Amino acid sequence: MSDKSFAIEGMNCASCAAHVEKAASKVEGITFASVNLATERLTIKFDDRKATLSQVMEAVSKAGYKAIDDEKELRASRSETERLRSRLIWSLSFTVPLLVLTMSAMAGVRLPALLSPEANPMTFALLQFLLTTPVIITGRNFYIAGTRTLLRGNPGMDTLVAMGTAAAYLYSLYATIRIAGGQSHFVHNLYYESAAAIITLITTGRFLEARSKSRAGSAIRELLSLAPPLATVLRDGKEKTVPASKVVEGDLVIVRPGERFPVDGMVTSGETSADESMLTGESTPVEKNEGSEVTGGSINLNGSVICRATRVGSATTLAQIVKLMEQAQGSKAPIARLADRISGIFVPVVMGLALLASSGWLIGTGDFRLSFTVLISVLIIACPCALGLATPVAVMVGTGRGAKQGILIKSGEALETARKASVIVLDKTGTITTGIPVVTDIVPTPSTDARKLVSLAAAAESRSEHPTARAVITYAEEQGIDITAPERFSALPGYGVEAFADNTHILAGSQRLMKERKIDTSAADKEAELLASYGKTVMYVAAKGICLGVVAVADTIRPGSAEAVSELTGMGLEVVMITGDSSQTAHHIAGEAGIKEVIAGVLPGEKAEEIRKIKRQGKTVIMTGDGINDAPALATADIGIAIGSGTDVAIEAADVVLIKNNLRDVVRTLRLSNSTMRNIKQNLFWAFFYNILGIPVAMGALHLFGGPLLNPMIAAAAMSFSSVSVVWNALRIKNVRL
Numbered sequence: 001m002s003d004k005s006f007a008i009e010g011m012n013c014a015s016c017a018a019h020v021e022k023a024a025s026k027v028e029g030i031t032f033a034s035v036n037l038a039t040e041r042l043t044i045k046f047d048d049r050k051a052t053l054s055q056v057m058e059a060v061s062k063a064g065y066k067a068i069d070d071e072k073e074l075r076a077s078r079s080e081t082e083r084l085r086s087r088l089i090w091s092l093s094f095t096v097p098l099l100v101l102t103m104s105a106m107a108g109v110r111l112p113a114l115l116s117p118e119a120n121p122m123t124f125a126l127l128q129f130l131l132t133t134p135v136i137i138t139g140r141n142f143y144i145a146g147t148r149t150l151l152r153g154n155p156g157m158d159t160l161v162a163m164g165t166a167a168a169y170l171y172s173l174y175a176t177i178r179i180a181g182g183q184s185h186f187v188h189n190l191y192y193e194s195a196a197a198i199i200t201l202i203t204t205g206r207f208l209e210a211r212s213k214s215r216a217g218s219a220i221r222e223l224l225s226l227a228p229p230l231a232t233v234l235r236d237g238k239e240k241t242v243p244a245s246k247v248v249e250g251d252l253v254i255v256r257p258g259e260r261f262p263v264d265g266m267v268t269s270g271e272t273s274a275d276e277s278m279l280t281g282e283s284t285p286v287e288k289n290e291g292s293e294v295t296g297g298s299i300n301l302n303g304s305v306i307c308r309a310t311r312v313g314s315a316t317t318l319a320q321i322v323k324l325m326e327q328a329q330g331s332k333a334p335i336a337r338l339a340d341r342i343s344g345i346f347v348p349v350v351m352g353l354a355l356l357a358s359s360g361w362l363i364g365t366g367d368f369r370l371s372f373t374v375l376i377s378v379l380i381i382a383c384p385c386a387l388g389l390a391t392p393v394a395v396m397v398g399t400g401r402g403a404k405q406g407i408l409i410k411s412g413e414a415l416e417t418a419r420k421a422s423v424i425v426l427d428k429t430g431t432i433t434t435g436i437p438v439v440t441d442i443v444p445t446p447s448t449d450a451r452k453l454v455s456l457a458a459a460a461e462s463r464s465e466h467p468t469a470r471a472v473i474t475y476a477e478e479q480g481i482d483i484t485a486p487e488r489f490s491a492l493p494g495y496g497v498e499a500f501a502d503n504t505h506i507l508a509g510s511q512r513l514m515k516e517r518k519i520d521t522s523a524a525d526k527e528a529e530l531l532a533s534y535g536k537t538v539m540y541v542a543a544k545g546i547c548l549g550v551v552a553v554a555d556t557i558r559p560g561s562a563e564a565v566s567e568l569t570g571m572g573l574e575v576v577m578i579t580g581d582s583s584q585t586a587h588h589i590a591g592e593a594g595i596k597e598v599i600a601g602v603l604p605g606e607k608a609e610e611i612r613k614i615k616r617q618g619k620t621v622i623m624t625g626d627g628i629n630d631a632p633a634l635a636t637a638d639i640g641i642a643i644g645s646g647t648d649v650a651i652e653a654a655d656v657v658l659i660k661n662n663l664r665d666v667v668r669t670l671r672l673s674n675s676t677m678r679n680i681k682q683n684l685f686w687a688f689f690y691n692i693l694g695i696p697v698a699m700g701a702l703h704l705f706g707g708p709l710l711n712p713m714i715a716a717a718a719m720s721f722s723s724v725s726v727v728w729n730a731l732r733i734k735n736v737r738l
Helices: 014-025 053-062 071-076 080-103 121-138 140-151 157-180 184-189 192-216 218-226 317-330 336-365 368-381 385-404 412-418 428-432 450-461 467-478 511-516 522-533 561-570 583-593 604-615 628-636 648-653 664-698 712-735
Strands: 002-009 030-036 041-046 066-068 230-235 238-243 252-255 264-269 272-275 286-288 305-311 407-409 423-427 433-444 488-492 496-501 504-509 537-543 546-557 574-578 597-599 621-625 639-643 656-658
Touching: 002 053, 014 030, 014 041, 014 053, 030 385, 041 053, 053 066, 080 121, 080 192, 121 140, 121 157, 121 184, 121 192, 140 157, 157 184, 157 192, 157 336, 157 368, 184 368, 192 368, 192 712, 336 368, 336 664, 368 664, 368 712, 385 407, 385 412, 385 664, 385 712, 407 664, 412 639, 412 664, 423 428, 423 604, 423 628, 428 433, 428 574, 428 583, 428 621, 433 450, 433 467, 433 522, 450 467, 450 496, 450 504, 450 537, 450 546, 467 537, 467 546, 504 511, 511 537, 522 537, 522 546, 546 583, 561 574, 561 583, 561 664, 574 583, 574 604, 583 597, 604 621, 604 628, 621 628, 628 639, 628 648, 656 664, 664 712
Parallel strands: 423 574, 423 621, 574 597, 621 639, 639 656
Antiparallel strands: 002 041, 002 066, 030 041, 230 238, 230 252, 252 305, 264 305, 272 286, 407 656, 433 546, 488 496, 496 504, 504 537, 537 546
16 A cells, blocks of 8 residues: 655635545545645555556546646746736736726716716726736636536536636626627626626735745745755765765764754764754754764754764655654544535535526516626635635644644644543653663662762673663763773673672672572661662662662653643543553552552553553543554554654554653643644634625625625625635644643
């Protein structure tokens, strides 16, 4: 199974998006097709043994649109915003004088006799024709696309605009011919200004919409711009400047102060600090020295370093983030399906209502002008643009906002489902805790001191690779304690280690080891039991047959974990900790984090079953973890959230990835979900409300009771404003406090 994304040309409303989606879905071998109107992209999943990309592109073409597979062609083309700006300027330059000419009488301004409709009706009509025709030509895309989709049975917004403005223009042309034939009263049946103003107003709306959507999609463009185009590599002992895309895994890359790292890598020489705020949202520089990992796109601040490339091209962290964001922005939230279903039948219904209302007024009043005005107004005001943009623009802005905070949301569905969660299950190791054992307590007996105890423990453990040994050695180095290399060393599995250093026999390990070697531990037992009750690993240390004390090692909770749990509880969520550790250790950590419900002693394969048990209670579950053993549980939960420092398997199985390894980002994810869904509901409400209110008014509901009749130009302005307002409302998500 493969997936692919296409840029789609010619879509302007939710109805268009629905037609493209339907056309792609009908191709044999396509298992999934989703169109995002905001990004104007079609995303498909397909069996490449049954379907080809050319078949999909042909199906889209037959539906009246164009699918573009070539990204270079897409980037080389002029931006939609620039094209619309040019069209708008051209349209305005003719529409403004046209409106001055036609609206002067309404404003009480007397025109020169040459331009007066009463004195010179032919000049008046001809001048309107000359000013309107260039606007019609400028808006020819409405007619091309509208006619094409109508003939293929897929009428959309362009069809409505094309029908309304063409009717106004052609009838005005007919009236002009009648004026030329001497029937000057037809000067009052000219609709030129309506046709021109409608096209100009809709072009204005599309320009503002395109500019706003460009801002909405800025997060991906900003990320793409972070990757430097060039890299300096060492090949055959010489420095060479090559395109960053040509760097291969294993290359040595030189990065000087102020430059961006072109690829992911590991520092092999030099020291510096890096600004990784583009990935983590944290502005504090991160120190880098030999062995440190660096991320492509981050900034080398103050030192020249040489790095060995470890991930290049599409494998870099930056490229993966962009891919995740594109997937999320190309996906649909379940709430969008309601708008899709309505949009699919909306345009044909509107066309029917327009004809029905127009015919009704003509039959009832015999007033063709009134009937014609109703027809155009209904066709123009009822476009479902706002409906189609309500969800995808909010999802685009929401996922972009999350990415800037180090929260990668893979789909619109995850964004929507997160807010419905009632239970959040947190893995202990690596999620609530750091996952890295550290020395927490040094308890020497009266016969020695802390530094000597640590020195002997570190000497004994210096050749061991056990996590507890690594914790002791790291602690000794941090305290500036010299570590003596042992002359002899033996690992005693299940017990500890035995070593000779400086002619001193050292034992480090469990109480059982001490008892077997007949070493009296009574001076340290009480403290050891207390530390063990806290869930800590206790190491006895003895030298020359005498117990010198104990060293306690534990996995400590992450900074901010307790605050995060408190906030999650405050949001009404039931917080559960799950772990394979003993009940004693689990409850101690849970107590520190403020978690009341604990599932302990769970085997790796059993975590997913525990999630299923909770789901069977009718609860929506979020699972947060970082290890390979968490992947099945992450996939089983309604929403899986992976801590970014976790394994690739866990990150792949998750719906949300937290780059910063901070549990408080789970809280931010939920806040973002709430804000985005609230915004979508606002957008959908106003889009529905606009159409429910606008269509009856355009059909003449107010005029029926002596009120005003909706002018087609006002209808066009209202339709354009509705689309722009939806996009502007979605942009407010950028300012939400997370």
